[in-house]
Amino acid sequence: MSEAVENMTDADLAAHLAEVAGNILVTVRESGLFSAKALGKAGDQTANQFLCHALREVRGEDGLLSEEEKDNAERLAMSRVWIVDPVDGTREYGEERADWAVHVGLAIDGQPSIGAVALPGLDGGTVLRSDQPRALPAAPDKLRMVVSRTRPAAEAVAVAEALGAELVPMGSAGAKAMAVILGQADIYLHSGGQYEWDSMAPVAVALAHGLHCSRIDGSPLVYNQSDVYLPDLLICRTEHASKVLALIAEVAKAA
Template identity: 55%
Template sequence: MSATPERHDPTDTADDHALAARLATGAGELLLGLRSELSAEGADERTIKDAGDLRSHDWLMAELATARPADAVLSEEGKDDQVRLRASRVWIVDPLDGTREFGEGRDDWAVHVALSVDGVPVVGAVALPGLDLTLASAPAATVPARPDGAPVRLVVSRSRPPALATAVAASLGGELLPMGSAGAKAMAVVRGEADVYVHGGGQYEWDNCAPAAVALAAGLHVSRLDGSPLRYNNADPYLPDLVVCRAELADDVLAAVAAAGEV
């Protein structure tokens, strides 16, 4: 970590993309090492999850304080003092998205680092450390072409497939793909492993800001269930619903959501 804060022009976000990717990747590497170390010591899942949340949060906060000392930060694991509401640039961070999967030794968990500028998710990086992969808003990911005639694939929770996703899948003649964290699900659409991610069961800004930035940069459709844009740095960070899907499926997905009575 640098001894003195970096100088940065707050009106230029070009190097913020690289910073977000570096921080998400670095936190992911820290988490992999920590999990391996604690597992070797015989720690239980709760200990591994709690240690991961804390260590990743502390590391990210220290790095942001050095690299962007003038910016505000909203982290799932930090105290929200509302100072951010007076800021244009706000970093929105989930130090460990998918603590259950992380504690179980699975790969479908993530680290989210995003920058909201005046409420818009302009910069983001989602690290998938178990896959040795970080997807960022720049350079933007290229979404693979969808095979002709393939069924629409919807990612859903491993343990609690929501009724909304089941209804949308039925409407589209699609199939459900169980997966872990919110970031892993959204990045499955970016990576072409899935076509649609719909969620209506409750999330917070840190759950979807970085995934939204990455997906938007890749040319995917990203919105609330009613089709309106996602807005960030609200006084209440509760942001319960979203749609991430291939652009060519957006109209059908939103129509299926409306038919399910969710909007």
Template identity: 55%
Template structure:
């Protein structure tokens, strides 16, 4: 039997391959492509989890919330397509598949983020991350980069960048932004425009394993498998930038 970490990676990768095939062969575009991708990726993830971890609960963006998960020891938190708009837009690589496992005793214990259009899946392990230029269209300067939502950038975006002497870049997908920091292409990700547990669970699991700081904009911990799955804000950053960024985001 695969370990939980290996299974998370296998599922995220398989769902990503399916999504790439749908994108290439369905003839769909825009919202219709996004809907089809969400549906079929979710079906794949649920079927595989039911077969390989039948005793675990699942929280998915694309399924009804079964509140039995609140008393479960283990809950898989999945986002079948993170960045649906980007997935449905030709040429975009900033979309992802998120698969995370939460434990009642230890919190996030496994996570995988697949970036299918870049052909890579990141796990919550200590393995060295190979360079993959997901920001090729945004040439790197010598200033730190703060990535924010392209559709809902927080009001303090520029203040957070100024706090570390950096610049603001807009991207889609929480997973894509978080993995840009994991790769060292960006230095912080700040968000306050509203998210849910499935948006951040897998990216946070991976980012923490790679030594990054992850928390709420006021510096408090991120808590998962709650009755209300709304988890509206997030900071992922290099540890040495944490205090400067929280001083701005926490006040905002």
């Protein structure tokens, strides 16, 4: 291990791992060896092997939770747990779309403390980091809500209609969350089912950018739980949070 890697901060490490994993995934995709379905599986497994081996090498004293790795309950007794999604948006990756991501995050005592989200499909690739927040673009007059491109949640559609917001279909959870930071959307509301690895790194990055992040009932997002199912979340500009949460409650009552 190089001295530079040994001296990396947790935030630098998260960003480095996300970027390298993203580059690996691009190389696998550009090999031309796989069909769309096989490409998704090959990418997931290849990126997972890199991330898990790297984290065990450089942060072996920490816990680890990965979508593509058998869970180890020992993490529950640990304060520091890395939570990774090697390919968030496997379908989009396999279809050679741009809206997929790599998530590398560190939860400390259950809190989304450090995160990096790589978006290798964007021109030139980019990595958004919790330790390097960017200035948010100005919000437009007509709000935009990013939703699943294949199965937008009924709650999100109903809230968007009440707000008069435009729906922006997109693939991975990480791409959707980062769209709010990049000025492509203003609200990300999801209620269709997710797991800790889908949101932990994106939430850490979003919080660092001053965005509101919570469950759709307004309760906090807590990580490194025995049950890693974390089905819903809201990420939006803080000035919209109270109105969106109130509308979610109204929609739930009417259902």
